[in-house]
Amino acid sequence: MTTQLLDLRKVRKAFGGNVVLRDVDLAVAPHRVAVLIGASGSGKSTLLRCVNLLETVDDGVILLDGEDITDPRVRADRVRRRIGMVFQAFNLFPHLSVLDNITLAPRKAHGVDRRTAEEQARELLGRFGLADKASEYPDRLSGGQQQRVAIVRALATKPRLMLLDEVTSALDPELVTEVLAVIRQLKQDGMTMVIATHEMGFAREVADEVCFLDGGAVLERAAPERLFGDPQEPRTRQFLRRVTESGRAG
Amino acid sequence: MLRFTAPVTARQLRFVAALLGVALALTACAPEDQGASGSATTAADACAKDKLQLTTKGKLTIGTDKPAYEPWFSDDDPANGKGYESAVAYAVAEKLGFSRQEVAWTVAPFNTVIQPGPKKFDFDVNQVSITEERRRAVDFSSGYYVVSQAVIALKDSPIAGATSVAQLKDAKLGAAVGTTSYRAIVDQVKPSKQPAVFDNNDVAKAALRNGQLDGLVLDLPTAFYVTAAEIPDAKIVGQFPAAGANPEQFGLVLEKGSPLTACVSKAVDALRSGGDLKSLQDRWLSDSVGAPVLS
Amino acid sequence: MRSARSPAKPAGEDDYVPSARQRERERIRRRTATRSALIAAASTVVLGTIIWVVVTRSPGWPRVQESFFDWGYAKRSFPSILAGLWLNIRVMLVCEVVILAFGLVVAGCRTLRGPVFFPLRLLAAAYTDLFRGLPLILVILLLGLGVPGLRLRGLPDSIVFYGGAALVLTYSAYVAEVFRAGIDSVHPSQRAAARSLGLSSGQAMRYVVLPQAVRRVVPPLLNDLVSLQKDSGLISVLGAIDAVRAAGIETATSFNFTPFVVAGALFVLLTIPLARFTDWLGRRTERRRGLGGAV
Numbered sequence: 001m002t003t004q005l006l007d008l009r010k011v012r013k014a015f016g017g018n019v020v021l022r023d024v025d026l027a028v029a030p031h032r033v034a035v036l037i038g039a040s041g042s043g044k045s046t047l048l049r050c051v052n053l054l055e056t057v058d059d060g061v062i063l064l065d066g067e068d069i070t071d072p073r074v075r076a077d078r079v080r081r082r083i084g085m086v087f088q089a090f091n092l093f094p095h096l097s098v099l100d101n102i103t104l105a106p107r108k109a110h111g112v113d114r115r116t117a118e119e120q121a122r123e124l125l126g127r128f129g130l131a132d133k134a135s136e137y138p139d140r141l142s143g144g145q146q147q148r149v150a151i152v153r154a155l156a157t158k159p160r161l162m163l164l165d166e167v168t169s170a171l172d173p174e175l176v177t178e179v180l181a182v183i184r185q186l187k188q189d190g191m192t193m194v195i196a197t198h199e200m201g202f203a204r205e206v207a208d209e210v211c212f213l214d215g216g217a218v219l220e221r222a223a224p225e226r227l228f229g230d231p232q233e234p235r236t237r238q239f240l241r242r243v244t245e246s247g248r249a250g
Numbered sequence: 251m252l253r254f255t256a257p258v259t260a261r262q263l264r265f266v267a268a269l270l271g272v273a274l275a276l277t278a279c280a281p282e283d284q285g286a287s288g289s290a291t292t293a294a295d296a297c298a299k300d301k302l303q304l305t306t307k308g309k310l311t312i313g314t315d316k317p318a319y320e321p322w323f324s325d326d327d328p329a330n331g332k333g334y335e336s337a338v339a340y341a342v343a344e345k346l347g348f349s350r351q352e353v354a355w356t357v358a359p360f361n362t363v364i365q366p367g368p369k370k371f372d373f374d375v376n377q378v379s380i381t382e383e384r385r386r387a388v389d390f391s392s393g394y395y396v397v398s399q400a401v402i403a404l405k406d407s408p409i410a411g412a413t414s415v416a417q418l419k420d421a422k423l424g425a426a427v428g429t430t431s432y433r434a435i436v437d438q439v440k441p442s443k444q445p446a447v448f449d450n451n452d453v454a455k456a457a458l459r460n461g462q463l464d465g466l467v468l469d470l471p472t473a474f475y476v477t478a479a480e481i482p483d484a485k486i487v488g489q490f491p492a493a494g495a496n497p498e499q500f501g502l503v504l505e506k507g508s509p510l511t512a513c514v515s516k517a518v519d520a521l522r523s524g525g526d527l528k529s530l531q532d533r534w535l536s537d538s539v540g541a542p543v544l545s
Numbered sequence: 546m547r548s549a550r551s552p553a554k555p556a557g558e559d560d561y562v563p564s565a566r567q568r569e570r571e572r573i574r575r576r577t578a579t580r581s582a583l584i585a586a587a588s589t590v591v592l593g594t595i596i597w598v599v600v601t602r603s604p605g606w607p608r609v610q611e612s613f614f615d616w617g618y619a620k621r622s623f624p625s626i627l628a629g630l631w632l633n634i635r636v637m638l639v640c641e642v643v644i645l646a647f648g649l650v651v652a653g654c655r656t657l658r659g660p661v662f663f664p665l666r667l668l669a670a671a672y673t674d675l676f677r678g679l680p681l682i683l684v685i686l687l688l689g690l691g692v693p694g695l696r697l698r699g700l701p702d703s704i705v706f707y708g709g710a711a712l713v714l715t716y717s718a719y720v721a722e723v724f725r726a727g728i729d730s731v732h733p734s735q736r737a738a739a740r741s742l743g744l745s746s747g748q749a750m751r752y753v754v755l756p757q758a759v760r761r762v763v764p765p766l767l768n769d770l771v772s773l774q775k776d777s778g779l780i781s782v783l784g785a786i787d788a789v790r791a792a793g794i795e796t797a798t799s800f801n802f803t804p805f806v807v808a809g810a811l812f813v814l815l816t817i818p819l820a821r822f823t824d825w826l827g828r829r830t831e832r833r834r835g836l837g838g839a840v
Contacts, residue, residue: 052741054737054740054741076740077740077743077744077745078743080740080741080742080743081742081743083741084741084742085741087734087737087738087741089734091734091735091737091738092738093735093738093739093753093757094757095756095757095760096756104742104744104752104753105739105742105743105744108744108748108752109742109743109744109745109748110743153742154741154742157742157743360797361796364796364797364800364802365612365802366605366608366609366611366612366613367605367608367609381798383798383799383800384798384799384800386799386800386801387612387799387800387801388800424784427790427793427794427797428793428794428796428797429797432794432797433798444786446704446783446784446785446786447781447784447786447790447793447794448782448783448784449782453686453690453782453783453784454784456690456694457690457783457784459694460690460693460694460696461693461696462693462702462704462784463784506608
């Protein structure tokens with residue numbers, strides 16, 4: 001299946017005695033969006049961190065464009081330059097302006113010269129409605145603006161794949177919308193993404209495939225209409241029911 | 251910036267009251283003055299042993315610094331009576347009527363000797379030169395040794411063969427702080443390089459041995475001892491000519507206005523006129539003759 | 546998280562009028578503040594007067610005043626002490642720059658990952674442990690007397706060089722630990738974000754972690770600078786004449802302690818701008834973090 005952009009096979013990860021990922025299989029074709037849902041602790045973040053080599057897998061293999069990135073001989077930096085990751089806590093660099101935040105990696109890790117990097121950065125900022133924030137510092141931006149900058153920063157390195165880890169979970173409800181709009185735009189532009197989220201309505205809208213993670217394994221995976229409309233597994237139904245009751249179904 | 255936005259609480263008022271109480275208590279216990287201003291009579295019996303006002307009754311307390319250097323003392327033990335100053339101290343004590351057992355020694359670092367306030371000794375003996383300026387702060391006895399300053403250098407030092415003071419002008423010289431050796435450098439040599447000044451002669455000697463100094467200025471007896479016993483590679487280049495009409499002398503140091511000053515001076519004078527000082531010098535400082543005088 | 550504000554109305558265009566309750570509150574606060582200020586002033590004056598009285602009425606005061614606060618000696622010793630202070634300042638400035646650089650390098654070495662860097666990490670750890678344990682004065686003596694004693698060719702001669710080197714070696718060990726604490730205090734998520742963008746370990750350290758770490762440790766570093774300023778005088782042990790030594794020379798000549806008071810005053814004057822700057826920096830950081838207020 002070499003047409004897959006990202007391919008996880010039988011990935012296993014444990015922290016101490018705690019097995020977080022157990023036999024996880026996941027395949028994402030180019031330009032497709034896979035959404036991970038599941039309870040806290042079900043392994044969504046860990047999975048994304050394994051793909052980005054922030055964690056080393058205990059077993060199994062991860063293929064990016066057909067290349068085994070879990071091979072110890074592979075240089076992690078090189079891999080990470082092809083992947084963009086955005087975190088729940090934004091993690092912008094507080095000592096740099098927005099523009100410098102965005103241009104740092106292209107200039108230092110990708111060898112782009114300063115002028116080009118800044119032009120591209122401004123263009124991206126403009127596309128996502130942040131053009132006037134280029135010289136601001138992160139502590140002056142709202143949460144939604146910071147998260148959007150974080151997304152732009154990840155995009156600036158022109159990644160093949162974007163990993164979004166609960167990127168709206170730390171935001172006030174009225175700021176969630178603007179971030180979701182950005183992600184929607186990314187999908188339209190054809191970016192391949194793996195998204196971990198609690199936002200069920202958004203998941204339904206943007207996903208090509210939804211994977212329900214439970215107890216460290218992918219319990220059920222299906223197209224969104226099928227998974228949300230007619231879940232097969234009892235635990236999936238249980239989870240979705242709980243989520244609906246807490247008012248997040250959207 | 252001071253801010254006064256908090257209201258004054260009862261607790262704060264109590265604190266202030268306590269503070270005032272302590273301060274008032276301090277005024278009550280004003281320290282007593284110990285040294286009466288000297289109006290010692292020169293009558294002979296004013297120096298009788300039982301009439302002397304001593305820091306410790308019945309004992310003569312003598313102070314000196316630690317370490318106590320050769321040839322003024324011996325083995326860093328002032329009480330053994332060896333070394334010129336130890337011998338002179340005991341001789342003065344004897345003149346005042348104290349036996350050896352009645353003499354007690356105490357360690358008196360240089361700064362404690364010259365500070366204002368009561369002293370822990372009756373007199374101090376530590377190669378202290380008498381100057382008029384210093385008399386404003388302390389009392390001196392008559393001089394017990396006429397001192398010259400000398401320059402020592404390693405045998406391969408650039409100034410090893412100097413015969414005049416002028417030839418020392420461009421040398422890197424050193425001396426211990428607080429000594430008239432330092433004054434000799436500044437006043438007589440007027441060197442082009444700033445002299446090195448050390449806490450004591452120990453570090454100075456190490457610097458000389460390392461070649462970091464071209465020459466070290468010391469009083470003549472110490473110079474002899476150092477070149478003979480401590481740094482055989484060094485020699486005495488020469489001694490400084492006497493500066494000024496009054497030769498520099500070492501004196502015993504007493505608290506300013508001490509009632510003992512006249513009696514101690516009398517004792518030193520008696521030792522000099524009786525030839526005791528000379529014979530002690532012959533015994534302990536006999537090597538320190540015959541150094542060439544720099545022109 | 547701050548939400549975007551609509552443009553503020555120019556001052557005065559708001560038609561808000563404080564309520565009677567608020568006016569009463571402000572009146573009470575003003576009255577309390579005035580009362581606190583008066584009490585503060587009064588107690589300061591009272592305490593000051595009491596201390597003044599206790600000190601100046603003590604029997605020893607005239608002597609102490611003459612010995613420590615003599616204007617004539619102050620004027621006379623001022624030029625040489627100032628010249629000595631210039632040495633302190635020069636040593637402090639040059640050493641501080643080297644210390645910051647070297648400390649940063651050592652801290653960097655200690656945070657390196659990867660097995661190939663183990664010898665560097667070990668060396669850095671050993672260096673830090675050794676020089677945080679050795680007293681500065683020992684390092685100065687060992688370097689200043691020991692190294693020249695080896696008589697290796699090509700070694701510099703200058704006392705100030707060895708003293709400065711000793712200061713650099715000792716202080717860099719402390720500064721390295723301060724930097725390391727700063728580096729550790731930067732949240733690991735910053736490093737994760739930097740690595741996720743494809744930056745190498747070294748790039749993440751240089752562009753993301755270190756800039757933040759350094760900003761955080763400026764107050765303790767400034768503290769070290771103040772301490773260095775005073776310790777810079779310890780090189781006088783090797784013979785250099787700094788402000789304190791210059792004061793000591795003057796004191797030994799005159800037997801008067803005023804020069805030390807002058808030197809002390811000059812050091813304090815040097816420190817005050819630095820201390821105020823540190824305070825200002827601390828307040829600015831506090832304001833940025835939104836602390837203060839009613840807490």
